[in-house]
Amino acid sequence: MPSLEAQGLTKRYGAFIALDQATFKFEGAGAVGYLGPNGAGKTTTLKLLTGLAWPSAGRAFLNGVDIGRDPKTALWDVGTVIESPEPYPWQTGQQTLEMVAAFRGVPRAQARAKIHELAAELDLPPLDRKTGALSKGQRQRIVIASSLLSDPSVIILDEPTSGLDPAERIAVRNMLVRLKRERLILMSSHLLSEVTEVCDRAVFINHGKILLNETVENIAKRAVDTQVDIEFAVPIHPDQLGSIADLVRSVVALSPTKLRIDYGGHSDARSEILKRCVAVGPVLSYTSATLVLEDAYLQLIGGGVSGTNHLAGD
Amino acid sequence: MTQPTVSDAEQFKVALGTQLRSYLSTYRFWAMLGLVLAVGGGITIFLAIHGPAYVQHRFATSTDYIGAILGFVAFLTIIVGAFFGGDAISTDFGTKTGYYVLAQPVKRSIILSGRYAAALLVSAGIITVFYVITLIGGIGFFSFGAVPWEALALSYLLAILLVAGVLSFAFCLSSISRSPAIGLVITIVVLLIALDIVDGIVGTFVGTADLWFSILYAADTISTMVTLGISAAVPAVWESAAICAVYAVGFSIGAYYLYQREET
Numbered sequence: 049m050p051s052l053e054a055q056g057l058t059k060r061y062g063a064f065i066a067l068d069q070a071t072f073k074f075e076g077a078g079a080v081g082y083l084g085p086n087g088a089g090k091t092t093t094l095k096l097l098t099g100l101a102w103p104s105a106g107r108a109f110l111n112g113v114d115i116g117r118d119p120k121t122a123l124w125d126v127g128t129v130i131e132s133p134e135p136y137p138w139q140t141g142q143q144t145l146e147m148v149a150a151f152r153g154v155p156r157a158q159a160r161a162k163i164h165e166l167a168a169e170l171d172l173p174p175l176d177r178k179t180g181a182l183s184k185g186q187r188q189r190i191v192i193a194s195s196l197l198s199d200p201s202v203i204i205l206d207e208p209t210s211g212l213d214p215a216e217r218i219a220v221r222n223m224l225v226r227l228k229r230e231r232l233i234l235m236s237s238h239l240l241s242e243v244t245e246v247c248d249r250a251v252f253i254n255h256g257k258i259l260l261n262e263t264v265e266n267i268a269k270r271a272v273d274t275q276v277d278i279e280f281a282v283p284i285h286p287d288q289l290g291s292i293a294d295l296v297r298s299v300v301a302l303s304p305t306k307l308r309i310d311y312g313g314h315s316d317a318r319s320e321i322l323k324r325c326v327a328v329g330p331v332l333s334y335t336s337a338t339l340v341l342e343d344a345y346l347q348l349i350g351g352g353v354s355g356t357n358h359l360a361g362d
Numbered sequence: 363m364t365q366p367t368v369s370d371a372e373q374f375k376v377a378l379g380t381q382l383r384s385y386l387s388t389y390r391f392w393a394m395l396g397l398v399l400a401v402g403g404g405i406t407i408f409l410a411i412h413g414p415a416y417v418q419h420r421f422a423t424s425t426d427y428i429g430a431i432l433g434f435v436a437f438l439t440i441i442v443g444a445f446f447g448g449d450a451i452s453t454d455f456g457t458k459t460g461y462y463v464l465a466q467p468v469k470r471s472i473i474l475s476g477r478y479a480a481a482l483l484v485s486a487g488i489i490t491v492f493y494v495i496t497l498i499g500g501i502g503f504f505s506f507g508a509v510p511w512e513a514l515a516l517s518y519l520l521a522i523l524l525v526a527g528v529l530s531f532a533f534c535l536s537s538i539s540r541s542p543a544i545g546l547v548i549t550i551v552v553l554l555i556a557l558d559i560v561d562g563i564v565g566t567f568v569g570t571a572d573l574w575f576s577i578l579y580a581a582d583t584i585s586t587m588v589t590l591g592i593s594a595a596v597p598a599v600w601e602s603a604a605i606c607a608v609y610a611v612g613f614s615i616g617a618y619y620l621y622q623r624e625e626t
Contacts, residue, residue: 098465101625111364123467125364131626133461136380138387150376151466153368191462201364 050125050201050232051075052097056106059092059256066092068256069106074249079228081243081264082236083341084253085349090236091131093253094206097234098128110202124152126202127195132188132210137180141172141190144179145197152198159197166193169223171216184211192220196227203227205235209242221246240341250341252348259348267344274313275337276321279306281330291324308337366467373468377476378483385484390445394488397441401434402495409503417503424504425513429589431496432517435489436581439525440553442488446481447532448546450474451621456540460626474621478533478614485525493518513588520602521584527577527609528553533617537624553578580605 052074059067067089074080084090095101097108099119108115113122135144142163149159167175170193173186182190188211195203208224209217224233224246237243243250250267252260260267283304292299295317297310311317322334385391409417421427451474454460463473493514500509535552536545561576573579583602587595595602 095626100461100464102623120366120467120469123465124366128465130465131458131461134458135462136384136459138384147376147380148466151368151373151468153366
């Protein structure tokens with residue numbers, strides 16, 4: 049069973065503590081989102097987990113193997129993409145991938161078949177071109193492909209879709225959703241929507257401390273929406289929604305057909321609002337205005353936005 | 363827990379092959395080869411144009427000729443060592459390449475030793491080309507029988523040991539800077555200028571016979587063992603070999619330690 053574990057992982061740079069006693073353990077297939085603002089300690093954690101940096105205190109285990117004691121065995125069944133790495137610029141994409149396959153003991157024929165498969169799935173750039181001549185997004189796709197060459201049971205990704213265009217992001221996201229069925233994925237990201245779509249669990253970190261480690265499902269259960277977005281098939285002015293005035297705090301037009309309703313968070317009110325809106329005009333969609341993880345993020349970490357949703361309790 | 367299925371030896375071969383391809387794919391190897399061909403080949407062609415009589419007038423014996431040409435080896439070795447070793451460690455930490463290479467399931471010692479072996483191979487190749495050119499000149503301008511074969515062979519082996527020492531030194535120095543280019547310059551400056559100045563200062567006080575700490579001092583034997591003879595070489599062959607070996611082993615250990623501890 050794939051596993052990832054940190055035991056009191058700490059990293060100090062002089063007096064500055066980049067990571068403070070991080071402790072977690074993830075086992076089995078699934079995806080974990082690692083969230084926090086810039087400088088929170090996300091990349092530091094991932095570097096310590098993958099042997100790119102050494103802890104000041106604590107230990108990290110990949111599939112039960114201490115990375116500090118036996119990095120080769122610890123990383124053997126682990127694919128990583130940390131900090132938008134750059135392959136050797138003089139190598140072609142094919143050479144880059146074949147080098148990684150050779151290091152990881154993937155037989156040549158199997159490696160070529162896998163490269164072919166990944167090239168199609170990730171829409172890799174022409175593999176006979178030198179990586180130094182590729183765009184950042186193209187290189188990033190090569191690097192993601194290399195992390196998957198040996199079919200590792202654990203995949204650690206640091207902002208995996210950074211530098212990718214929307215279509216590439218969707219392709220990577222879909223692949224991660226497929227991969228997490230059989231593998232354990234730990235991914236840091238700034239994109240809460242991405243984490244919401246891909247991850248089953250979220251870990252929030254700020255100032256080097258882990259603030260929350262919870263399943264997305266449990267976070268959702270505790271989250272209370274206070275705003276919904278409603279989209280009509282025809283233009284609707286907020287004044288036309290007088291029938292819901294007793295249930296809402298405010299109605300703001302986002303576009304001629306889309307409105308944001310602040311209703312206070314009661315589920316009864318939410319369904320009643322929908323019922324009355326349907327009477328006003330044909331409704332195309334009726335969704336929470338913010339993502340569940342945004343609620344948790346804003347409550348735990350902040351970010352200058354207020355008046356959205358709140359975590360109940362905790 | 364899945365155990366690795368690839369041995370360290372197999373991964374060493376991958377690291378070695380990758381680094382060899384790196385040298386052959388970039389300007390470095392060809393620039394060095396060009397330098398050797400330009401200097402060694404250029405001198406030989408220049409002398410060939412003037413004919414054997416001209417060479418024999420300038421150099422009384424083949425040992426004088428070969429010894430004089432081999433005087434360039436010390437400089438060549440330092441340049442070669444700096445070019446192939448000056449960015450060995452900084453290349454992983456000055457660029458984002460380290461995030462790619464060091465996150466693979468390969469011991470850092472294996473990556474480093476693969477790089478070192480590749481650097482030693484190409485450096486030895488360059489040195490060999492220079493010796494071959496020197497030998498061709500020696501045979502052409504004098505005679506096959508006039509070539510001091512034993513001294514030349516020993517000189518060649520010492521040159522390889524010297525380049526091993528210089529490479530270890532360069533590998534170690536390459537951890538000082540995070541910029542590969544600066545690492546390369548530092549190596550050249552330290553070996554060609556700083557160490558020479560130190561040699562000069564120390565030599566003033568203690569005499570040139572005691573510069574056992576300097577690899578530049580050891581390099582003198584490469585030509586003097588040909589011109590003066592193996593037993594009369596200054597410094598002594600064993601002394602130079604020992605200095606080069608200590609540099610090769612000592613600085614390799616230092617480079618390994620620094621590479622092991624370095625963080626991306």
